[in-house]
Amino acid sequence: MNVERLIEHRSGLLFAEIGALVHDLGKLSEEFVEGKDTNEEHDKTPSKNVYRHEKIWGNIYLLYNIAKSDPFLKRLLELILKKEPLKRFNDLKSKLSSVRRDKITANDLPGWAKNDSQLKHKGNIEKTTIKNFLDAISEHSFLLKYYPIIKRYYLKQELLDIADCLEIYIKNKLPFSVLPFLHHRNTGGKFHGFSGQNDNLPEELDCLIAPDGADGIDSGIDKMVAESNLTKQRKEHTYIATAFGYEKEKIILDDLKSIRDHYADKLYNILMELKNNPDNIQNWINQ
Known part of the structure; x- marks a missing residue:
């Protein structure tokens, strides 16, 4: 070297x-x-909250785990992360606050979602369901703020690439809490519910998965x-x-x-x- x-x-x-x-x-x-x-x-005790230090990034996966329960939410999350995530998230919250119906369709959403052909074909969703989803995102909104930087500078396998990434974070005074580490992956190729090479993650979330620790x-x-x-x-x-x-x-x-x-x-x-x-x-x- x-x-x-x-x-x-x-x-x-x-x-x-x-x-x-x-x-x-x-x-x-x-x-x-x-x-x-x-x-x-x-x-085997279900009530026992077993400590898993490698799940420190559970907050990232929480968003996807909530979204994957409904095709509407899954596509909506993909659209939020596609461009200016924090701005889109706030636009969505503001737009929905004025909707009085119990059922939400693409027509009730901001333009970037309203005009999405995939979302239009996913029918409707309960307003309470989408509200719960937005509340979950609110708890981790800092991820949306720094998402474009995370996507550009995700940690790579090589030691010097990792050093490059760390220096970028230092120089830009970015919070290191958004570094997309994955801690462990077992021999079966699975990590906390994600199989293979994370092929069940949306494309926009895939960058949050770093190489094997x-x-x-x-x-x-x-x-x-x-x-x-x-x-x-x-x-x-x-x-x-x-x-x-x-x-x-x-x-x-x-x-x-x-x-x-x-x-x-x-x-x-x-x-x-x-x-x-x-x-x-x-x-x-x-x-």
């Missing part, structure tokens, strides 16, 4: 390393350990175990162990939050000092 290119992108690479550290700090929680519990009754592979290498089901432990019997199976220390669930808070505060202070004194890298390294 070209050393000059690594030097050129060192800011982006460093940011990625910091992100990986924050990611691992997030696993220092009782919820994470419980989510990896091998207890069969635990996994390396975190799961890296975790397996650390443990020297390829199958994830072989690495789990019972929550009351979870140990910090080496790749060779030496169980050095038992994890005390009640202590995890205080440990996480300690290191999170330390990292925050280091990053704030780096922000205020960006040239004093050596002092940051020494900490």
Whole structure:
């Protein structure tokens, strides 16, 4: 690999390393350990809200999951995302607020939807259904605001492409919460209800799916175990162990939050000092 290119992108690479550290700090929680519990009754309890850290992007998929229940909504979402998503979303809300009928058709919508031939052939939809859909989008409207940028600069497979993307986000002061990461994908090619190469996603949403993440592979290498089901432990019997199976220390669930808070505060202070004194890298390294 070209050393000059690594030097050129060192800011982006460093940011990625910091992100990986924050990611691992997030696993220092009782919820994470419980989510990896091998207890069969635990996994089968429907009322148990099993913690899945890899579902952090559930808000993106929530929009599509709601839309896919109705062909009308699915096409409407595709049209919203096609051009100026946030503007179209607000136009749609404003237009529907003046409609008094219980059934909505394409004729009740703004011009960009009203004149769509596909939408015209999808009949009508209950006003309450479309209102619930818009309410769900409202909770994640920041995705609409930054959607054109997400679409242009989605994360790619190659390390230096990722560094390019990170630098673009930094220079444009974009919120990193909109980075379209996918965390894991299992061996069956499925990820949280999406099959194959995401062929059941609308074209406009497909860009939100980044290439396969390396975190799961890296975790397996650390443990020297390829199958994830072989690495789990019972929550009351979870140990910090080496790749060779030496169980050095038992994890005390009640202590995890205080440990996480300690290191999170330390990292925050280091990053704030780096922000205020960006040239004093050596002092940051020494900490």
